Amino acid sequence: MPEQKRYPAKPKRVYFFATCLVDLLFPEAGLAGMQLIRREGVEVIFPQDQTCCGQPAWNSGYRDEAREVALQQLACFTEDHPIVVPSGSCAGMMRHHYPEMFAGSADQGRVEAFSSRVYELTEFLVHVLKIALQDLGEPVRVALHTSCSARREMGVAEEHEALLKQLSKVELMTQARKEECCGFGGTFAVKQPAISAEMVSDKANAIADTGADLLVSGDCGCLMNIGGHLDYRQASIDSRHIASFIWERTHATEG
Amino acid sequence: MQQRADFNHRVEQALGNAQLKASLRSAMDGLMASRKACFPDADALDALRLRGAQIRANALSKLPQLLQQLEQRCTENGIRVHWAESVDEANGIVLDIMRQHQAELLIKGKSMVSEEMDLNRFLESHGIECLESDLGEYILQLAGEPPSHIVAPAIHKTRQDIARLFKEKFPDIPYSDDVDTLTGNARGILRKKFYAARVGLSGVNFAVAESGTLCLVENEGNGRMCTTVPPVHIAVTGIEKVVEKLAHVPPLLKLLTRSATGQPITTYFNMISSPRKTGEKDGPKEVHLLLLDNGRSRIYEDSELVNTLRCIRCGACMNHCPIYTRIGGHAYGTTIPGPIGSILEPQKAGLDSLGELPVASTLCGACAEVCPVRIPIPRLLNRLRYERIRSDRDGASHGQGSGRTVKEAAIWQAWSWLHRSPRRYRLAMALATRLCKILPLGLGPWTRVRKPPRIAARTLHQRAREEGFNDR
Numbered sequence: 001m002p003e004q005k006r007y008p009a010k011p012k013r014v015y016f017f018a019t020c021l022v023d024l025l026f027p028e029a030g031l032a033g034m035q036l037i038r039r040e041g042v043e044v045i046f047p048q049d050q051t052c053c054g055q056p057a058w059n060s061g062y063r064d065e066a067r068e069v070a071l072q073q074l075a076c077f078t079e080d081h082p083i084v085v086p087s088g089s090c091a092g093m094m095r096h097h098y099p100e101m102f103a104g105s106a107d108q109g110r111v112e113a114f115s116s117r118v119y120e121l122t123e124f125l126v127h128v129l130k131i132a133l134q135d136l137g138e139p140v141r142v143a144l145h146t147s148c149s150a151r152r153e154m155g156v157a158e159e160h161e162a163l164l165k166q167l168s169k170v171e172l173m174t175q176a177r178k179e180e181c182c183g184f185g186g187t188f189a190v191k192q193p194a195i196s197a198e199m200v201s202d203k204a205n206a207i208a209d210t211g212a213d214l215l216v217s218g219d220c221g222c223l224m225n226i227g228g229h230l231d232y233r234q235a236s237i238d239s240r241h242i243a244s245f246i247w248e249r250t251h252a253t254e255g
Numbered sequence: 256m257q258q259r260a261d262f263n264h265r266v267e268q269a270l271g272n273a274q275l276k277a278s279l280r281s282a283m284d285g286l287m288a289s290r291k292a293c294f295p296d297a298d299a300l301d302a303l304r305l306r307g308a309q310i311r312a313n314a315l316s317k318l319p320q321l322l323q324q325l326e327q328r329c330t331e332n333g334i335r336v337h338w339a340e341s342v343d344e345a346n347g348i349v350l351d352i353m354r355q356h357q358a359e360l361l362i363k364g365k366s367m368v369s370e371e372m373d374l375n376r377f378l379e380s381h382g383i384e385c386l387e388s389d390l391g392e393y394i395l396q397l398a399g400e401p402p403s404h405i406v407a408p409a410i411h412k413t414r415q416d417i418a419r420l421f422k423e424k425f426p427d428i429p430y431s432d433d434v435d436t437l438t439g440n441a442r443g444i445l446r447k448k449f450y451a452a453r454v455g456l457s458g459v460n461f462a463v464a465e466s467g468t469l470c471l472v473e474n475e476g477n478g479r480m481c482t483t484v485p486p487v488h489i490a491v492t493g494i495e496k497v498v499e500k501l502a503h504v505p506p507l508l509k510l511l512t513r514s515a516t517g518q519p520i521t522t523y524f525n526m527i528s529s530p531r532k533t534g535e536k537d538g539p540k541e542v543h544l545l546l547l548d549n550g551r552s553r554i555y556e557d558s559e560l561v562n563t564l565r566c567i568r569c570g571a572c573m574n575h576c577p578i579y580t581r582i583g584g585h586a587y588g589t590t591i592p593g594p595i596g597s598i599l600e601p602q603k604a605g606l607d608s609l610g611e612l613p614v615a616s617t618l619c620g621a622c623a624e625v626c627p628v629r630i631p632i633p634r635l636l637n638r639l640r641y642e643r644i645r646s647d648r649d650g651a652s653h654g655q656g657s658g659r660t661v662k663e664a665a666i667w668q669a670w671s672w673l674h675r676s677p678r679r680y681r682l683a684m685a686l687a688t689r690l691c692k693i694l695p696l697g698l699g700p701w702t703r704v705r706k707p708p709r710i711a712a713r714t715l716h717q718r719a720r721e722e723g724f725n726d727r
Contacts, residue, residue: 016724018715020674024684025708027715034724046719048726049677057667059618061640061658065671072675079727100634148619181577185617192615193700194263194270198581199617200704228705 005155007119007127008082013043014124015083017073019090020052021220022241029220029241033086033121036247040129044084049076055093058101059186067101070094074107074114082128083118086243087219088150091120096153120150121243122159122218135167137249143173143212144242145203145226147219148181160218160242167249173210175203184225200229208235215239262611265586275411279580282410286574289517290625307510308629310503311565314464318555321464321497322546328467332529334542345547346377349456349489352543353383356487358453364473364481365389366458367405367568368491368547371590374456386452388445388477390438397424403584405591406515406570411583445477455481455539459492460567461507462544465500469544471525472511479523488539490527494546495555495564507567510627514569550603553653559638560652563598565628572622572632578615587612594622598635606643607654613639614658684714 014037022030034044051072058066073094077083085091095118102111125131144160151157164172183189183199203226207215215230215237217223227239240248269275294300314321326336339345349372353361361378363369363385375385375396387396391409394417395402402408409417418432421440428440457478461470469490471478482488498504512518531538555561573579573593584592589600589609597616601609618633626632643658673679691710701707713721720726 016719018719023715024687024710027711027713027718030715031718031722034719034722044724045727046715046724048681048716048720051674051677051680054674057670059637059640060663060667061637061642061644062664062667062671063641063645065667068671069674072677076677148617148621152620152624179621181617181619181621183577183617185619188615188617190700192263192266193703194267195578195581195615196617197704198270199577224708225705228701228708231706232702232704 005123007123010040010128010130011042011082013045013079013081015077015079015081016044016046017050017053017077017083017085017090017094017118018046019085019087019220021224022086025224026220026241026244029244030086032241032247033084033243035251036125036131036243037084037129039251040131042129045081047076053090053093054101055090055097056186058093058097063101070098070101070111071107074111077114077117081117082124083114084121084124085118086121086241087221088120088147088154088156089219089221091118092149092153094118120154120156120159120218122150122163123154123156126159126162131163131166133163133166133246133250135169135249136252137167137169139169139171140214141171141173141210141212142214142216142245143175143207143210143237145175145178145182145207145215145217145222147217147222150218151179156218163242163246164216167246170249173212175206175210175212177202177206182222182226184221186221189225196225200225204229204233204235208237212237214245216242216245218242258608259611262586262588262615265588266582266615269582269586274413275583276581278411278413279583282407283574283580286407286516290514290571290574291517293513293517293519303506303510304627304629306506307567307627308565310498310507311567311628312562314498314503315495315555315561315564317499318495318497321499322494324464325462325467325497328464329544330467332467333532334467334469334529334544337543337545338548339545340548342372342547342549345372345491345545345549346374348545349374349491350378350381350383352487352489353378353454356453358383358487360384360386360448360452360454362386362388362448362452362455362481362485363392364455364457364471364478365392365408366456366491367402367590368458368493369456370402371493371549372491372547374491386445386448388449388475388481389473390441390475390477393441393445394420397421401585401590403592404570404573405568405593411585449480449484452485454487454489455483455485456489456491457481459490459496459544460511461504462492462497463499463501463504464497467528468501469527470504470508471527472508472521472523473525474516474518474522476523479525482525482527483538486539487541487543488527488530489543489545491545491547494548494551495566507627511567511569514571514625514627550653554599554602557652560598560602560635562630563595563602563635565630566595566599567628568595569627571625571627575621575625577617577619577621594632594636595630598630598632598639601639602653605654605657606639606652607657610639610643610654610658613637613643681714681716684716688712688714 054066054069183196189196579593597612642652
């Protein structure tokens with residue numbers, strides 16, 4: 001279990017770290033996260049020099065390559081603002097693994113200071129912004145898949161659920177074995193495709209069995225995996241990042 | 256490459272076996288539920304796991320002294336202590352003891368170290384019969400298979416599989432797939448052998464240094480039979496199983512039985528402290544303790560990897576592993592399967608022969624979450640992935656660098672080159688949004704069961720600027 005976390009008071013400004021998957025494949029999720037924070041009266045800074053947290057290389061054993069990329073992120077989040085990340089996986093990397101990556105090096109001190117400022121989006125919305133959501137959407141049944149890193153590394157599974165439970169017309173469906181990994185695992189899905197396929201298929205079955213209309217997750221890796229598999233099966237279950245989902249339902253569109 | 260092909264072949268076979276899948280799923284679901292029911296208070300569990308981790312870490316921090324103390328205390332108690340650096344040496348020691356007693360039959364309680372030694376095959380090649388007396392192990396011995404789980408060795412078999420196996424091996428006994436009848440039949444067969452065997456063998460769960468006590472946890476009573484009925488008892492264990500004090504046993508025992516099978520206590524808990532003393536009516540006349548290294552002292556050298564040796568062999572990491580649950584223990588091809596096996600076995604056998612195992616994980620962390628002694632398994636898997644591909648020669652891991660390929664290294668170097676330069680990165684992403692329509696959609700294995708992800712028309716970098724989000 002993650003240690004008891006302390007949250008800061010509501011700041012004037014925050015940094016937003018998009019993650020490379022959001023940047024290229026799910027930009028609307030990143031934008032939604034930024035808009036949710038901005039709506040609460042907090043300025044959101046998006047450093048244009050950010051790239052990737054370095055996790056793919058780190059988890060593949062390419063530690064020097066991961067460090068080079070991590071240092072680039074350190075260089076563009078220099079002010080003392082919280083860094084909000086719309087992914088449990090990338091937030092976990094930056095909060096928990098960066099200190100490990102640079103332990104004993106000259107950069108250790110500044111890396112630890114950086115890591116202590118990293119928050120996953122839903123925990124930031126719940127604990128720092130204390131966001132109150134008003135549901136403007138149609139009734140919908142939703143299955144939530146919390147990524148393993150959001151659940152176990154960042155310890156924010158309850159925050160994901162708490163946000164969805166604020167939405168009055170959302171019925172949260174609980175799939176069997178909801179704590180189980182979906183089989184993504186970064187390069188695992190490509191290195192062990194058969195096991196990964198079995199896992200994602202079981203996960204999709206469990207979600208379909210709930211009768212949910214929609215799959216929501218706070219991590220784009222899981223969305224790509226489970227959502228991609230649901231689409232492949234031509235299941236009538238759409239998938240959405242939790243930030244997009246919340247923004248779409250709470251944002252008054254004109255007309 | 257060959258190891259990868261072999262592993263993948265076993266994985267495919269396992270995944271193709273619908274019955275195995277169903278058996279494993281229901282067995283693991285049951286074990287997970289039992290464990291959970293035993294630990295209703297999350298804070299109390301956290302505190303107990305922390306205590307367990309401290310006890311094991313403490314023991315490892317002074318392992319050499321504790322082993323010396325253990326040897327001294329055992330010797331004072333009349334237990335003969337043997338040291339084996341390798342499996343060959345360990346097997347030789349057991350064989351010598353068997354020969355000293357002209358023993359032709361060894362009756363065995365459950366011992367994963369004896370599996371590691373491949374003791375049965377070794378002794379049989381010297382004309383000595385080995386008989387497993389743990390029911391699960393006995394079933395596997397009849398079937399000629401290795402265990403697929405460290406606590407529930409025959410978990411991959413259904414009741415009907417076992418009934419058919421008994422019918423095939425013992426045609427005179429009427430067929431039954433009733434569990435109690437099957438157990439009764441096995442007990443009847445084994446009981447006669449207990450009287451005949453001159454030597455019994457067991458494992459050890461905790462070896463207590465301060466008192467020279469060998470603790471043995473079991474449910475069937477066969478462990479007690481093996482360690483008390485034959486005139487000679489041999490206990491085999493790895494050198495890491497030592498704990499400092501008797502007071503350290505209760506917390507570990509509490510964690511072990513609850514984590515393993517969800518039992519508050521096992522049916523039997525044996526504490527063996529000496530051979531039969533003058534005037535005592537039962538117990539073996541001779542007790543031997545065999546301490547096996549087999550690569551453990553090399554693991555011990557590394558300040559991070561040493562945590563592998565905290566393991567108390569409860570099997571909870573397997574029960575909770577989504578990969579073990581899908582492929583079963585045999586697919587790993589190692590004595591100890593599952594998450595703990597994937598860190599332990601490659602360190603023992605070398606990354607050149609088992610380097611594929613640390614890679615075959617999603618790093619989901621379910622194992623570390625339940626580990627009663629808080630072994631950071633995902634972190635150690637990650638470390639072994641690094642050891643497997645590192646190009647320098649500074650490390651000490653066996654088979655270090657053996658998984659490095661020119662192609663993969665070049666890919667990650669190019670990846671780093673792209674992602675450490677914001678300019679190159681932005682250019683590449685912008686280019687990808689333009690080219691997505693003409694880029695090939697197939698992504699190899701990914702798209703076998705998934706639609707490919709769609710590249711957005713504009714990156715978040717571009718949209719953030721358009722929406723007026725400041726850069727600094």
